[in-house]
Amino acid sequence: MSALAQTDGPARALSLDIRSVSHHYDIAGTRFDVLDDISLSLTPGEFVALLGPSGCGKSTLLRLAAGLEHPRQGTLLEDGNQIEAPDPSRLLVFQDPTLFPWRTVRRNVATGLEARGLLPQRAHRIDEALSLVRLEDFADAYPRQLSGGMAQRVALARALVNDPGLLLLDEPFGKLDSLTRLSLQTEFLRLWQTAGFTALLVTHDVEEALLLAGRIVVLSDRPARVLAEFRITADYPRHRDDPDFVRLRRDILHELGVQSV
Numbered sequence: 721m722s723a724l725a726q727t728d729g730p731a732r733a734l735s736l737d738i739r740s741v742s743h744h745y746d747i748a749g750t751r752f753d754v755l756d757d758i759s760l761s762l763t764p765g766e767f768v769a770l771l772g773p774s775g776c777g778k779s780t781l782l783r784l785a786a787g788l789e790h791p792r793q794g795t796l797l798e799d800g801n802q803i804e805a806p807d808p809s810r811l812l813v814f815q816d817p818t819l820f821p822w823r824t825v826r827r828n829v830a831t832g833l834e835a836r837g838l839l840p841q842r843a844h845r846i847d848e849a850l851s852l853v854r855l856e857d858f859a860d861a862y863p864r865q866l867s868g869g870m871a872q873r874v875a876l877a878r879a880l881v882n883d884p885g886l887l888l889l890d891e892p893f894g895k896l897d898s899l900t901r902l903s904l905q906t907e908f909l910r911l912w913q914t915a916g917f918t919a920l921l922v923t924h925d926v927e928e929a930l931l932l933a934g935r936i937v938v939l940s941d942r943p944a945r946v947l948a949e950f951r952i953t954a955d956y957p958r959h960r961d962d963p964d965f966v967r968l969r970r971d972i973l974h975e976l977g978v979q980s981v
């Protein structure tokens with residue numbers, strides 16, 4: 721466990737260095753290349769979105785960054801330290817909120833702190849995290865009493881209560897209806913601006929990447945290579961009809977091999 725994870729206070733945004741990472745799986749005796757020499761660095765507090773064709777290896781890269789798997793080649797560093805195992809300083813948020821149905825919202829958010837024996841000294845952080853995601857009034861509700869968007873906000877609070885310095889997000893808004901997705905994207909932007917963490921977001925949604933990220937990295941088909949990077953310097957909130965937004969959207973879709981409409 722990192723020293724950071726022991727502290728009680730706001731997160732310090734952490735850097736992520738992905739250095740010449742290649743990865744493959746062996747399936748029934750056949751080598752299956754997934755990542756091919758990926759290098760990517762995130763500075764502390766940066767918000768980077770990863771776009772790429774389905775199955776190219778985006779989630780694999782997030783799992784490597786989370787320390788859930790080890791790369792076959794290359795290294796991944798968090799704040800200069802090699803990533804070897806999962807750590808609460810860097811947390812994954814998935815498409816499915818995967819809440820415990822028998823626990824209230826408050827107890828779901830408490831799960832990580834409880835597991836680490838930090839609940840007594842950090843109990844106040846649960847209310848702070850619930851208020852960050854605007855769910856203070858639902859602390860005693862059960863997951864079955866929540867909408868999909870609310871459940872995903874609980875999942876975000878469950879991560880944020882641990883004060884991660886790096887959030888790894890695997891299509892966290894992917895299963896929400898378009899209106900809920902829009903409001904959660906806006907809320908997430910506010911969280912990123914206030915809570916102080918570095919964000920690496922995997923998404924299939926070019927507009928989501930353009931609304932949120934400061935940099936968009938486009939990956940190739942499997943085995944994934946970095947095809948292109950786009951910097952987005954426009955202020956927040958961003959507007960879809962802004963000429964730069966429209967141009968970037970077209971260029972990124974072109975890079976992904978999709979004709980824009």
Ligand SMILES: Nc1ncnc2c1ncn2[C@@H]1O[C@H](COP(=O)(O)OP(=O)(O)OP(=O)(O)O)[C@@H](O)[C@H]1O
Pocket residue numbers: 745746747752754772773774775776777778779780781942
């Ligand atoms: N544990 C595993 N064992 C074997 N193969 C795996 C494993 N995990 C992923 N793969 C394979 O690696 C490839 C990349 O998977 P991954 O989930 O990283 O892609 P992705 O870009 O996130 O896909 P999507 O955009 O559809 O979610 C897939 O072809 C998948 O079948």
